[in-house]
Amino acid sequence: MPYHLRFFFEVGVTHTPLWPGPQGDPDLDSPYGYPCELERLPISLATRAELVRLCEWYETSIDWDYPPGPSPWPEEQWELFRQQADTALADLRRELGDAWTVEDRRRTS
Structure with missing residues (x-):
């Protein structure tokens, strides 16, 4: 049975960037x-910790005094975050193996 996860960061979700099912799937029971609860996935503790760290770091990209305003991060910090998220996604895919599809649903802009 193939498994499908979506990978993206969501404001207010500091413990996982993973969501079950393809977008629009009416059966998102997982x-x-x-x-996704990372401790339920067959991945290493190091990968779990890195995904949580990235989620917590992402929260600092929001200006919490005025959330709809621009991010306080300079472009260099966004680039570093994207690079580290790319690495974490590659590690996640490698650890989960071929029975899993991990769809990158991050915004590209």
Whole structure:
């Protein structure tokens, strides 16, 4: 049975960037939770910790005094975040293996 996860960061979700099912899937019931509970996935503790760290770091990209305003991050910090998220996604895909599809649903702009 193939498994499908979506990878993206969501404001207010500091424990996982993973969500079950392809977008629009009416059956998002998942044995891994919604959003996914990382401890239920067959991945290393190091990868789990890195995904949580990235989620927590992402929260600092918001100006919490005025959330709809521009991010306080300079472009260099966004680039560093994207690079580290790319690495974490590659590690996640490698650890989960071929039975899993991990769809990158991050905004590209």
